[in-house]
Amino acid sequence: EVQLVGSGGGLVQxxxxxxxxxxxxxxxxxxxxxxxxxxxxxxGLVWVSRIDNGGSGTSYADSxxxxxxxxxxxxxxxxxxxxxxLRVEDTAVYYCAREWDLLNFWGxxxxxxxxx
Amino acid sequence: DIVMTQSPDFxxxxxxxxxxxxxxxxxxxxxxxxNKNSLAWYQQRPGQSPKLLIYWASTRESxxxxxxxxxxxxxxxxxxxxxxxxxxxxxxxCQQYFTTPLTFxxxxxxxxx
Numbered sequence: 001e002v003q004l005v006g007s008g009g010g011l012v013q014x015x016x017x018x019x020x021x022x023x024x025x026x027x028x029x030x031x032x033x034x035x036x037x038x039x040x041x042x043x044g045l046v047w048v049s050r051i052d053n054g055g056s057g058t059s060y061a062d063s064x065x066x067x068x069x070x071x072x073x074x075x076x077x078x079x080x081x082x083x084x085x086l087r088v089e090d091t092a093v094y095y096c097a098r099e100w101d102l103l104n105f106w107g108x109x110x111x112x113x114x115x116x
Numbered sequence: 117d118i119v120m121t122q123s124p125d126f127x128x129x130x131x132x133x134x135x136x137x138x139x140x141x142x143x144x145x146x147x148x149x150x151n152k153n154s155l156a157w158y159q160q161r162p163g164q165s166p167k168l169l170i171y172w173a174s175t176r177e178s179x180x181x182x183x184x185x186x187x188x189x190x191x192x193x194x195x196x197x198x199x200x201x202x203x204x205x206x207x208x209x210c211q212q213y214f215t216t217p218l219t220f221x222x223x224x225x226x227x228x229x
Binding site for chain 2: 035037044045046047050059061062095101102103104105106107108109
């Protein structure tokens with residue numbers, strides 16, 4: 001059974017940092033590019049970042065470029081999102097998702113709240 | 117960036133009736149090498165993560181009931197639920213994967229009338 005289990009969210013003050021993790025199981029993690037997508041409270045889905053299957057190619061939304069860093073550890077089947085200089089507008093549920101051209105499987109999401 | 121626009125924002129349909137959701141992209145999303153439109157539809161039930169329903173504009177994901185169908189090409193696409201069931205109450209999002217950044221429509225809320 002394919003699973004993506006996210007963790008690492010929480011409450012942080014503006015300007016703070018968090019690192020999200022997403023542990024994959026049930027498929028060959030190293031064979032897939034992976035994405036992060038976020039959803040602010042009561043809002044729609046917004047793409048955040050992508051990393052290729054080897055970890056060498058990354059891309060970011062303009063709103064997070066320079067503050068967020070995506071990485072992966074294929075030996076540990078884990079995807080990461082390092083989030084620095086967090087802003088109130090980064091408050092959202094963050095989903096990791098597997099790419100197969102499109103996003104064909106999503107994790108359960110982890111809540112990030114940025115507030116003073 | 118490709119802008120995805122969905123309509124209507126909200127749709128109330130009686131059980132067993134047809135629901136139709138529209139999605140328009142600001143640019144053509146036809147993948148010429150595959151001759152397929154890079155357009156997906158996702159369902160998000162309350163409190164759950166999104167689930168893939170349709171890809172390449174009209175290909176149903178494995179396990180998705182056949183009452184869900186997708187159509188369209190170029191810049192105009194449609195998701196149809198042929199006979200609405202109670203479990204179909206959800207938000208529905210279209211998404212283009214033609215180019216990065218991936219972009220989603222604003223979502224349509226489907227409820228029972």
